[in-house]
Amino acid sequence: MPEWNKPLPSVVGETKPYWDSCRRGDLVIQKCDDCNEYQFYPRGICSNCWSNNIQWVKSTGRGTIWAYTVTYQNRTLGFAQDVPYILALVELDEGVKMFTNIVECETSNVQIGMPVEVTFVQASNQISVPYFRPA
Amino acid sequence: MVDLKRGAAIVGINEHITRYSPDKSELQIQGESVIKALEDAGLTKNDVEGLFTASSSIRNSGLNLADYLDMYPKYVDNTTVGGGSFEFHLSHALTAIAAGRINCAVITYSSLARSGGVSVGTGGVARFGHPRLDPSPDSFEELYGLTTVGLYAMIAQRHMHLYGTTSEQLAEVAVAIRKHACMNPEALFRTPITVEDVVNARVISSPLHLLDCCVITDGGGAVVVASPELARNCKQSPVWVLGVGEALAHQGAGKRNLMEIAAKQSTNPAFAMAGVTHKDIDMAMIYDSFTITVIETLEDLGFCKKGEGGEFVSGGRLEIGGDLPINTDGGGLSSNHPGMRGIFLLLEATRQLRHQFEGTPRQVANCNIALCHGTGGALGSRHSGGTVILGRD
Numbered sequence: 001m002p003e004w005n006k007p008l009p010s011v012v013g014e015t016k017p018y019w020d021s022c023r024r025g026d027l028v029i030q031k032c033d034d035c036n037e038y039q040f041y042p043r044g045i046c047s048n049c050w051s052n053n054i055q056w057v058k059s060t061g062r063g064t065i066w067a068y069t070v071t072y073q074n075r076t077l078g079f080a081q082d083v084p085y086i087l088a089l090v091e092l093d094e095g096v097k098m099f100t101n102i103v104e105c106e107t108s109n110v111q112i113g114m115p116v117e118v119t120f121v122q123a124s125n126q127i128s129v130p131y132f133r134p135a
Numbered sequence: 136m137v138d139l140k141r142g143a144a145i146v147g148i149n150e151h152i153t154r155y156s157p158d159k160s161e162l163q164i165q166g167e168s169v170i171k172a173l174e175d176a177g178l179t180k181n182d183v184e185g186l187f188t189a190s191s192s193i194r195n196s197g198l199n200l201a202d203y204l205d206m207y208p209k210y211v212d213n214t215t216v217g218g219g220s221f222e223f224h225l226s227h228a229l230t231a232i233a234a235g236r237i238n239c240a241v242i243t244y245s246s247l248a249r250s251g252g253v254s255v256g257t258g259g260v261a262r263f264g265h266p267r268l269d270p271s272p273d274s275f276e277e278l279y280g281l282t283t284v285g286l287y288a289m290i291a292q293r294h295m296h297l298y299g300t301t302s303e304q305l306a307e308v309a310v311a312i313r314k315h316a317c318m319n320p321e322a323l324f325r326t327p328i329t330v331e332d333v334v335n336a337r338v339i340s341s342p343l344h345l346l347d348c349c350v351i352t353d354g355g356g357a358v359v360v361a362s363p364e365l366a367r368n369c370k371q372s373p374v375w376v377l378g379v380g381e382a383l384a385h386q387g388a389g390k391r392n393l394m395e396i397a398a399k400q401s402t403n404p405a406f407a408m409a410g411v412t413h414k415d416i417d418m419a420m421i422y423d424s425f426t427i428t429v430i431e432t433l434e435d436l437g438f439c440k441k442g443e444g445g446e447f448v449s450g451g452r453l454e455i456g457g458d459l460p461i462n463t464d465g466g467g468l469s470s471n472h473p474g475m476r477g478i479f480l481l482l483e484a485t486r487q488l489r490h491q492f493e494g495t496p497r498q499v500a501n502c503n504i505a506l507c508h509g510t511g512g513a514l515g516s517r518h519s520g521g522t523v524i525l526g527r528d
């Protein structure tokens with residue numbers, strides 16, 4: 001496992017199933033049993049109807065790039081030495097968008113609308129971080 | 136609803152002209168600004184009943200400011216929604232005054248973003264001093280090396296993708312505002328620039344170049360707001376609050392299309408309250424954290440159609456003498472941007488409506504009605520939008 005010097009996510013009750021699934025190599029999102037809406041980022045309440053009848057469902061892990069930027073300057077430890085890197089909003093097949101980095105992709109090749117799929121990088125014993133790569 | 140139009144007026148202003156101030160505290164800059172703004176109005180400490188302030192660095196900023204200046208306000212508002220907080224403050228001061236709770240309010244702000252070495256746009260998660268990621272949303276966002284500029288850059292990239300907007304069109308915004316900065320002796324950058332200068336500058340976060348991004352300075356200012364009765368007895372002719380509107384925008388649990396920004400919601404209430412149309416606006420102060428912010432804001436305020444902002448900002452339309460002069464002080468792109476800039480929009484609009492620059496190139500001719508729109512936060516994740524329409528007597 002390579003040394004991880006980027007910030008690590010904090011895990012709490014409402015987000016633990018997400019990070020547990022990531023560790024197993026599955027990307028999960030939430031769906032409300034009352035209004036049938038998906039939501040992301042995970043939370044303990046359905047943001048649409050305010051029900052707490054939320055289920056975790058496995059995402060296809062596939063989607064398209066909705067927006068991106070190639071970042072050339074970030075002074076934060078862990079990112080400063082990573083530039084240029086691709087920051088993106090990926091729209092999953094299920095219709096929700098999530099922030100991510102596009103990896104295994106030349107910065108000159110990235111495009112809006114490009115199909116991508118999830119891939120995980122182990123950051124610690126507890127945390128695997130979902131990234132996306134060209135599909 | 137109670138008719139709020141002309142329910143309060145801006146009667147005093149002060150801009151702390153410092154751009155670099157390593158020897159003063161933020162509270163001192165606020166204090167000096169408040170004192171001079173009250174002098175400008177012809178009012179005193181004892182007239183102030185409401186205290187409005189926001190800060191990203193002073194804890195409990197209203198409480199600490201009241202302590203520092205030994206004030207006992209009976210109305211306090213610490214609304215902090217990013218750089219546009221001060222348009223919200225004016226909206227709330229109007230409401231408090233119209234409701235009869237107070238007759239006079241002070242809005243103030245300061246920051247040492249430059250002398251403190253704050254990486255406002257490119258500091259990532261550490262930019263506001265947070266040592267670790269909150270469970271949400273940080274753990275799903277900052278984990279990926281978000282920067283403020285990156286969150287605007289993504290919107291710019293998509294704007295280009297959807298509408299064919301070009302880097303040259305973004306640059307037009309920076310060029311027009313720099314032209315205005317050249318007329319402001321206090322502005323940080325006063326050398327003219329060209330479209331080529333902007334597009335040839337290094338890329339910070341694609342497609343935004345260095346000159347698409349605001350400057351980082353120290354600074355501060357204050358605005359005194361008064362009831363109509365009090366305003367009539369002040370030294371300066373009143374600048375009336377004609378209309379206000381507020382909005383928050385966010386990802387909507389991953390489902391909102393953030394190409395539509397908060398301005399889309401805040402604009403109609405402000406125009407309806409003011410009873411004016413876009414054609415009546417003589418000049419505008421549009422929060423210019425980045426060039427894309429101006430294009431998106433002008434579109435969603437309704438000055439042009441969605442997607443046509445790139446064309447709209449071209450050909451000198453935004454320059455003094457053009458159809459819609461904006462940011463006549465040089466804006467955040469060239470004059471100053473101490474962390475949050477919303478208060479400076481109110482200051483320059485008031486100067487223009489007072490015809491303070493009469494006889495100089497900086498004055499917008501026949502300036503009777505001005506619009507300010509403050510944006511706080513980041514277009515690509517979550518942000519606020521506060522629209523204010525002001526008019527002279």
Ligand SMILES: [Zn+2]
Binds near residue numbers: 032033037
């Ligand atoms: Zn629901």
